[in-house]
Amino acid sequence: MDVSKIHGFNFPCPIRFGAGASKELTDYLKANKLSRPLLVTDGTVAELSFFKEIKNDLQQKGFSVEVFSEMHKNPIKSDVLKGGDAFHETGRDCIIGIGGGVALDVARAIVLRVNHKRDLFDYDDLIGGDKYVTEDVPHFVTIPTTAGTGSEVGRSAIISEDESKKKRILFSPKLMARMVFADPLLTMELPPFITAATGMDALTHNMEAYLAKNFHPMCDGIALEGIALIANSLETATHRPDVESRAKMLLASLMGAVAFQKGLGVVHSLAHPLSSLLDTHHGLANAVNLPYGMQFNYEGFEARFDKMADAFGLSKNNGNRVVDHLFEMNDRLGLPTKLSAIGVEAKHIEELSELAEADFCHPNNPKPVTRADFKNLYEKAL
Known part of the structure; x- marks a missing residue:
């Protein structure tokens, strides 16, 4: 490029x-x-x-x-x-x-x-x-x-x-x-944490758009390319920023916003209440919840996860590696993998689950999400 x-x-x-x-x-x-x-x-x-x-x-x-x-x-x-x-x-x-x-x-x-x-x-x-x-x-x-x-x-x-x-x-x-x-x-002077958190936000947009249940093959193609760009550039942009890695991330962010015209899903519905209730940075909220939301979506959508694995460079037919890869990405980026690390406590889960159920994103998730599902996901991530 x-x-x-x-x-x-x-x-x-x-x-x-x-x-x-x-x-x-x-x-x-x-x-x-x-x-x-x-x-x-x-x-x-x-x-x-x-x-x-x-x-x-x-x-x-x-x-x-x-x-x-x-x-x-x-x-x-x-x-x-x-x-x-x-x-x-x-x-x-x-x-x-x-x-x-x-x-x-x-x-x-x-x-x-x-x-x-x-x-x-x-x-x-x-x-x-x-x-x-x-x-x-x-x-x-x-x-x-x-x-x-x-x-x-x-x-x-x-x-x-x-x-x-x-x-x-x-x-x-x-x-x-x-x-x-x-x-x-x-974007060159963004500190590592903001680069990482906003980058994981862009990744969440692309992944959720690709899995969203609406029919939009053009958005699917854009989302996969966005995932590939992020896989290729986010760690460099965070730890050793250069103009090329920053440019790739900027393009991937644009792609995610175009792709999610198709819809988003469970991860955004988990993340939005954290911003509302605890004033959590939106990208950080997405980053922590992304592996858990993807774990929830995996069964029944293995073929789509295989394609995302390919975009991540994990080799073909390796969709079962995507969730572990997301945890590893957060670790390498210096981002937390547990909600307790960002101020969430057990006493918050009931209200978070109620807000998540009322959120506007999960109706486009590839599978239905109930309040009990949200509660279970928050408890897993705690």
Whole structure:
């Protein structure tokens, strides 16, 4: 893969990919007659040198720039409402989401909020709220800084209720970015833990999408290629990062987000309650639960596991090795393999199981998952 060149492709939206792609932002905005961007990012990224460079470059070239970075680690409705107010009060004409899944989810939700004035959760896709997304939305650009969620190419944002922390999905094709600048150089300074956790998030997206019960052979092919890229690059990106490993992880993350249009499954339903109840990093929650969820899914889907084993480089017809391989990956990446290591206690399991059963992902799992199954999986992983 020649990552020294910047490549352009269009799937599912226009993407500029390669080392230095983010430098094209100012010319792109000028070409689209945009001059007053709202940069949406999280508080950590807002302090990093590359973010300051992007901001300074825009200002030096005559752009009026405002930054919105008030958001929680698991974003909530009031974060979005504040961002919408910032857009209007400062007279912005476009939104640029810069960061990982949290910043891009908040940015996308602000894009919806700007011209849609109903209660934010009236637009929840799980209650048919997409039918209310009828107005124009601001010009939206995304610049990912992690290789995990793939939110840069998404059409939805997951935002929690302020009090209950229940997760809601805001969705519409209108919320897809008009342009993505995927620049692996922006991920080079990620610390090992974040690289590993977000990388396992991308792996979970690809694996769960491949197993999801819906018929979508194109997503299946993309998911297998995403798994192969991660198998080939995640450990290097974590422990000995170079531009090629970072580029492969960024592509695999994009692929996972495209593939999971097919659906996700039991692992995400195990992980989401950990974020809601205990504020666990989403990628870490997926990483710990992934081997247990895959163990649950193995029986009856051996042929699919054989293909995933091949993508992992475990040789053909070796699907029974996949679960052990996932435990070994977590060990090599310095990630925990037990929930007790991330603050989960036996007293949490009942509530976690209730939240998992109510989660929106497991209906697409290849086999049904009951509350008793969730309880059993949490107890195994504890």
